Amino acid sequence: MIRLYRFNVISISFDFPDFTTHYDANTRFRYFNDIYRMTEKVLLLINPYSGNKSGEKTAGYIARQLAAKGYGCESKTSRSVDELHAHVKATDLSAYSFIGVIGGDGSMHEFINAAFSCHNALPVPVALFPCGTGNAFNFDIGCATVDETLECIFSGSTSYIDMAGVEYENRKLWSFNILGCGLVTEINALAEKMRFLGGSRYTVASLIKLVVNPVQHYRIKTESGEWEGRYSFILACNTRYTGKGMMMAPQAELNDGKFDVLLVEACPFWKLLKLFPKIFKGTHVGADILHYMQVNTLEVSSAEKRLITNIDGEIKGETPFRMNVVKDKVRCFVKR
Numbered sequence: 001m002i003r004l005y006r007f008n009v010i011s012i013s014f015d016f017p018d019f020t021t022h023y024d025a026n027t028r029f030r031y032f033n034d035i036y037r038m039t040e041k042v043l044l045l046i047n048p049y050s051g052n053k054s055g056e057k058t059a060g061y062i063a064r065q066l067a068a069k070g071y072g073c074e075s076k077t078s079r080s081v082d083e084l085h086a087h088v089k090a091t092d093l094s095a096y097s098f099i100g101v102i103g104g105d106g107s108m109h110e111f112i113n114a115a116f117s118c119h120n121a122l123p124v125p126v127a128l129f130p131c132g133t134g135n136a137f138n139f140d141i142g143c144a145t146v147d148e149t150l151e152c153i154f155s156g157s158t159s160y161i162d163m164a165g166v167e168y169e170n171r172k173l174w175s176f177n178i179l180g181c182g183l184v185t186e187i188n189a190l191a192e193k194m195r196f197l198g199g200s201r202y203t204v205a206s207l208i209k210l211v212v213n214p215v216q217h218y219r220i221k222t223e224s225g226e227w228e229g230r231y232s233f234i235l236a237c238n239t240r241y242t243g244k245g246m247m248m249a250p251q252a253e254l255n256d257g258k259f260d261v262l263l264v265e266a267c268p269f270w271k272l273l274k275l276f277p278k279i280f281k282g283t284h285v286g287a288d289i290l291h292y293m294q295v296n297t298l299e300v301s302s303a304e305k306r307l308i309t310n311i312d313g314e315i316k317g318e319t320p321f322r323m324n325v326v327k328d329k330v331r332c333f334v335k336r
Contacts, residue, residue: 040097042066045084045111046077047103051132052198055102058131058146062100065150071097081110088114094123098153098333104132105177109312112163112330113174125158127333133199134313136241137177140254142335152333161254162238163329166311167322176330177312178242179259181300181319182216182233183209183272185310191243192315202243210276213269217303220263222295230266232289236298236323237262240282250282251294254334257327261298263291298323 044062046055056077063073074096078084093099093115099122101111108128115122129146130138143149152158164175191205213232220227220234235242236259237249249260264272267289278284285292301320309317 040070041072041074041095042098042100043091043093043096044073044075044100044102045087045107046075047101047107047131048077048079050103050107055131058129059102062102062129062146062150066153069154084110085114085118089118093119096124098125098127100127100129102129102131104130104135105137105313106132108137108176109174109314112176116174122330125331125333127153133195134202134242134244136239136243136313139241139245140239140252141332143333148335149333152335157334158331159255159334160328160331162257162259162325162327164236164238164259164323164325166309166317167324168317169320171317173311173317174329175236175238175311175323177239178235178237178248179298179309179311179321179323180233180235181302181307181309182218182231183214183264184233184235184242185308185315186212186214188243188310188313189308189315199244202246206243206276207273210272211269213272215266216305216307219299219301219303221299222261222293223297224293224295227263227291232264232266232272233262234264234300235262236260236295246279247282248279249292250285251292255328256294257325258294258296259298259323259325261291261293261295263293265289265291296325 044059046059048055059075063075066073076087078087101108127149128137129149130144138144143152161176164179166173166175166179187205187209190209191201194201194205197204215230215232218231218234235248237252238254238259240247240249240252242248252260271289275284275287284290299322306318308315309321311317
């Protein structure tokens, strides 16, 4: 028979088995670790429309896995950006052990911007559960699946990542992934209209826009120099991957204090078509029409007309803009 000891603390009693007699050290550690975790709360923020719209179903699976490890979960579903901002504004984020974002890169973008807009800080780690279409950020951090993300959480594997503060004429946003304009933005805007194609929509949209081959006159300034002329696109990357498995910036690192900038000169569309297949393997960097640089600051203006920008996969903002990289701004669960 297992002996039980009773402790009375402020009129609340607890019964504990006699672990000293009946259980080894490893069992005792797991037991008390689970008791500790039962005091930890997790906030799951769900985008029900992301990817194949499986966010709420996936959230149920995630909550069960976390509960099995002793975490207490609270879930909030946001059906619009305004609803997400309202949730974040009304929530004390520091009350949770971590925040789980169930969606894609766009969902992560909206949450981070809501946190900094409402609280001017993100005090706890963030786990991005890949339920979007591209999931470029998850490719970079080695968490391409929900289960891989859970493994990082259970092992406590986190790292700080850089962010870019992007100042437009009428507002400021934060980017954790990519920022660009020109051809890459037009590709993303078209891909959004082709969601019925799933992940392949990025490839199809790219081929269509490569043939159209739009170019603009840009003025570009970084801490190392200035450029002016006609270009196909400019793209600043914190992650190596964009779209669906395109290794756009093979030298990019999430915590090096820089964004990698690709500047592609105006050229015949057949040159772009020749360059395109190389992007999937990251072998395009040496192309004669491509300038590749790593920067802390970036200023972009367009002479002919204002151009919309692609920030973390979201079509918002327009030229001119100024970007400044801030090191170690957000802590995320990553695979070491």
